[in-house]
Amino acid sequence: MKRLVLLLLVVMVSCARPLPQVAEAPVPVPPVEPPAVEAVETAKEQVPVPVSEPDLDETTKNSVWVISTDSMEVVKKIPVGKSPSDVAVTSNGFYAAVVNAGDNTASIIEVGTPSVLGTVPVGRTPQSVVISPLSDYIVAANIGDDTLSVINLTSRKVDATIAVSKRPSALAASPEGKYVFVTSATGEVVEKVNLFIRRVTGKAKVGDVPIALAMTKDKEKLFVVNERSNGVSVIDAVDMSRKKKFDIDVGVQPRSAVLGQNDAELFVVNKGDGVLSIIDTEEYKIKKQLKLGISPVSVSFSSGGVAGRIWVADPKNDQVVVIDRQTLNVIKAIPVGDYPVALAAGKDFVLVVNAGEKED
Numbered sequence: 001m002k003r004l005v006l007l008l009l010v011v012m013v014s015c016a017r018p019l020p021q022v023a024e025a026p027v028p029v030p031p032v033e034p035p036a037v038e039a040v041e042t043a044k045e046q047v048p049v050p051v052s053e054p055d056l057d058e059t060t061k062n063s064v065w066v067i068s069t070d071s072m073e074v075v076k077k078i079p080v081g082k083s084p085s086d087v088a089v090t091s092n093g094f095y096a097a098v099v100n101a102g103d104n105t106a107s108i109i110e111v112g113t114p115s116v117l118g119t120v121p122v123g124r125t126p127q128s129v130v131i132s133p134l135s136d137y138i139v140a141a142n143i144g145d146d147t148l149s150v151i152n153l154t155s156r157k158v159d160a161t162i163a164v165s166k167r168p169s170a171l172a173a174s175p176e177g178k179y180v181f182v183t184s185a186t187g188e189v190v191e192k193v194n195l196f197i198r199r200v201t202g203k204a205k206v207g208d209v210p211i212a213l214a215m216t217k218d219k220e221k222l223f224v225v226n227e228r229s230n231g232v233s234v235i236d237a238v239d240m241s242r243k244k245k246f247d248i249d250v251g252v253q254p255r256s257a258v259l260g261q262n263d264a265e266l267f268v269v270n271k272g273d274g275v276l277s278i279i280d281t282e283e284y285k286i287k288k289q290l291k292l293g294i295s296p297v298s299v300s301f302s303s304g305g306v307a308g309r310i311w312v313a314d315p316k317n318d319q320v321v322v323i324d325r326q327t328l329n330v331i332k333a334i335p336v337g338d339y340p341v342a343l344a345a346g347k348d349f350v351l352v353v354n355a356g357e358k359e360d
Contacts, residue, residue, distance in 0.1 A: 060337040061356020064098055064107075066114055069304045069348050072322055072332050076114050080107040084353045086128040086342045088138070093346035095153065097138045098353060099126035106140050106149070108156055111346065118156040122149035127169050134177035137195055141168035141182055148182065150195065160198045164191055172213035172222065174237065181222055181237070183210035190224055190233075192240055202240040206233040207247050212256050216263040221281065223266055225254045232257065232268060234284060248284055250277040256298045260325065261308050269296035269312055276312070276323070290328050294321065300343035300350060301325075311350050313340040320352055 059065075059077040062084060066076040081100025089096045089111070096109040099122065106120045106129065123142025126149070130139050137159070138151040146168060150160040165184035172181045180193050183206070190210060192202035207226025214223045215237060224233040231247030232254070252272030259266055265287070266279040276290040276299070298313040307326035314321055318338060322331045337354030344351045 059354075061339070061354055062100075062102075063337055063354045063356075064096075064109065065336050065352040065354060066111075067320065067334060067336075067350040067352060069302045069309070069345070069350060072334060074334065074336065075349075077337075078109060078114055078116060080109075080116065081105045081119065083355055083357055084342075085126065085355060087344045087351050087353045088129045088131045089344045089346050089351065090131050090136075090153075091133045093349075095131075096344065096351055097129050097131055097140075097151070099129040099140045101125050101127065101143075102357075104142075104144075106138060106151060108138070108151075108153070111349065111351075120149075120151050120156055120158060122151070122158065123147045123161065128171045130171035130173045130180060132173045132177040132180065132195060133175055135195060137177070139171055139173070139180050139195075141171050143167050143169055143185070148180070148193065150198070162193060162198050162200075164193065164200060165189055169211055170213045170225075172215040174215065174219055175217050176219070179237075181213055181215065183213060183224065185209055185211065190222065190235060190240075192237075204233075204235045204240040204242065206235070207231055212254070214257045214259050214266060216259060216281065218263070223257055223259075223279075223281075225250075225257045225268060227253055227255060230254060230270075230272075232266070232279065244284055248279060248286065250279075250286070251275040251289070255296070258299050258301045260301050260310075261303055267299050267301060267310055269299045271295050271297050276310070288328065290323075292321065296321075297341055298343045300345040302345040302347075302350065304348070311343050311345060313343050313352065315339045315341060315355075320350070 064078045080098045082102030085101040087098045098107045108117045122140045124144025126140040127143040128141045136153040140149040148162040152159045165187040167185040168182045169185040170183040190204045191200045194201045206224045207229035209228040210224050211227040212225035222235040222237040234243035250268045251270040255271045257268045268277045274292045278288045294314040296312045300311045310323040312321045320334045338356040341355045342353040
């Protein structure tokens with residue numbers, strides 16, 4: 001009997017325990033389709049906006065043409081002010097400045113676009129321009145009122161006007177951005193101007209009608225092209241003393257000069273006899289002279305190619321002549337606008353200033 005009672009108790013306890021829960025399998029729910037929405041506004045058709053390009057006849061004068069140093073082709077034409085006379089490029093090649101002698105202005109160009117960012121009024125008859133490498137100052141030499149206009153590249157406004165000797169005609173900037181050097185076409189001098197204190201701090205006597213300058217990157221030598229005395233003077237840029245007691249004779253009516261690779265050579269072109277002279281900047285001697293058969297007025301240098309290229313403006317034939325430095329052979333003659341008077345080379349471009357008006 002006791003056994004029967006115990007058996008009944010065991011059965012009752014086991015029935016009182018909850019049964020284990022079995023997870024139910026999820027029931028698949030069909031995805032809900034988003035309600036269809038009708039468009040309440042149809043997209044407008046994109047009509048291309050016509051871009052007005054300057055007339056080609058107009059950009060042959062009063063313009064800057066951009067030549068690719070790789071293809072040696074004109075890739076852009078930029079209208080500037082009246083009778084542009086000179087051009088300079090920033091050391092990074094991003095910007096350029098052109099002085100316009102006919103309307104007393106300077107055009108500031110963004111080379112990458114390329115387009116004119118702004119036009120700044122300067123002194124009377126600006127003849128030349130330079131951009132100080134580190135200070136971002138654009139300096140214009142105004143031959144009409146014997147002044148320099150110092151333009152802030154960022155604000156595109158004239159920060160200062162500096163009085164210099166009569167008829168300032170050429171400029172060069174020191175590499176650290178503190179000084180500019182300016183020639184006096186009638187005074188036969190080169191003046192050293194401190195841009196920080198805004199005045200002339202040195203002067204050197206040179207040849208007759210100094211018309212172009214070139215300065216080495218080590219700040220030691222300043223080469224001065226003297227148009228009427230047919231030579232190049234060499235100046236110590238630190239103390240403004242003459243490096244040589246005599247000038248380097250280069251030929252008839254030299255007009256422009258540029259330093260080559262590593263400042264080892266100076267290239268000078270003569271308008272009067274069409275000669276390109278290559279001068280050793282250590283020995284102060286002519287290494288080679290090349291008869292071009294043209295009347296060049298401006299020369300620039302680019303480091304592309306094996307040994308670089310020399311670019312020469314030929315205004316009488318409205319062209320730019322490209323010369324291989326290694327062989328001294330003419331690679332190409334590039335047709336440009338009316339009366340090219342100035343050149344400036346960047347890393348992969350050359351800017352050509354087309355004045356449009358012939359010299360007397």
